[in-house]
Amino acid sequence: MKGSFLNPPSLQIGCVALLLVCAAAQALAAPSYGLIFRNDTADVERFLRTGYARAEDDQLTVSVGARLEGLGRQGAWDAAVDLHVFTQRREGHSVDLGLFKVGRIWNRGSWRLHAAAGAAAVGKLGGEALQNGYHELSGNVVLDLNYPDASITDPLLEGSGAWTLWTAGRGAVEVQGSALACAALQRERASLALSQVLWKQLQIEAAAGWVWHHGLSAPLESGFQSGPCYGVLAAWPLPKLGRQGSSLEICAFFLANGARQDQSLPGLALRFRPEGKGLSRLERVAWGP
DSSP states (O other), X not given: OOXXXXXXXXXXXXXHHHHHHHHHHHHOEEEEEEEEEEETTBXXXXXXXXXXXXXXXXXXXXXXXXXXXXXXTTXXXXXXXXXXXXXXXTTTEEXXXXXXXXXXXXXXXXXXXXXXXXXXXXXXXXXXXXXXXXXXXHTOOOOOOBOOSSOXXXXXXXXXXXXXXXXXXXXXXXEEEEEEEESSOEEEEEEEEEEXXXXXXXXXXXXXXXXXXXXXXXXXXXXXXXXXXXXXXXXXXXXXXXTXXXXXXXXXXXXXXXXXXXXXXXXXXXXXXXXXXXXXXXXXXXXXX
């Protein structure tokens, strides 16, 4: 059942998210902006095992997101908007998961804490138009799947923490943990993360751990599994611009088993950022819901 991206629920959610992000931007000094895109056109794990990279283009098929970070009067703040599109081709169903969060970051010595609140929406939020637009550009089949009759929006809470175990030169090892709770799903993740600057300014981050998904609403039950997860990210900053030392940073990453244990999704992120201290890049741009 095809529909417009501007159907009332998604239009309302998008307007509210935009207003909140604009309000947050006014409170931030020298903000950092970021755009994120993930798609399952290629399956990295499958390529490493078999040499064949074509993915199934099912389950978590595409994700897009935006990030805003900066320093306010009371410390570091951030805002995030994400849209995740799930499909079940065999059953002929599809559903979108939209997340909006505003949070605060505290850095205390070897500790980093992050708390956020916002909203989660499940239903038809424009993912069909996004996915089919990408399919048309890439020459893939345009889908016509059934969506839930109504979109539901509920409050969301998220918290995370990291403890630096070891630093040496331009590298560090952290223990990371996070939890997210809303009516549609609950998720906890624990991981061990490594970051290292290699040749010149090439930054590598890698993390491995375990993710638990539970309390899933019916439309999301087939989209998430609990089990091992890991991710790898490479970031390369382009030459600095302006007096404030800002630069454009390009990140390439892939996640294995972040949502389901049979998926490994590649992605790209562009970040225009000042130099500063905050969440790791994997926490900031890569990990899924």
